[in-house]
Amino acid sequence: MADQTTENAEKEGGCYCGAVRFRITSPxxxxxxxxxxxxxxxAGGAPQFFLLVPPDGFAWTQGAPQTFTRPDLAEAVTRFFCPDCGTQLITKRRDNPAIVVKVGVLDDPSRFKPRVALCHAEALACHHVPEGIPVFDTLPGA
Ligand SMILES: [Zn+2]
Ligand SMILES: [Zn+2]
Structure with a gap:
């Protein structure tokens, strides 16, 4: 219970300038x-860290994100980002209603631990994968 503040911080987040904010209400x-x-x-060459959240467990609480979907790719995801500072906040896939939340935009991402590594066939030599987690060359199921 002493951890309540951290718990809440892990479930709210927003862009770099603070204009667009959201809350996560589901594990x-x-x-x-x-x-x-x-x-x-x-991500500047790094892997992206993410939480996959059920669609009814995510809500915008301030501001309105802009979206972008590449028109030249059939499988393109839709990226939601702050129209002012450009920070990417979430993505949505066409084939999955779940929300992909970027860990770096959480108010407190400090306790995040990835449990799986995806698309590792495209990894750079400098990418780190934590010991013991499953590693997939592509997206599982894709
Ligand atoms: Zn912003
Ligand atoms: Zn990716």
């Missing part, structure tokens, strides 16, 4: 890291 379905080239574009 994540998956905690992971993705090594794909698209994630590298968004």
């Amino acid at each position: 994540p379905l998956v905690k992971g890291q993705c090594h794909c080239r698209a994630c590298q574009h968004m």
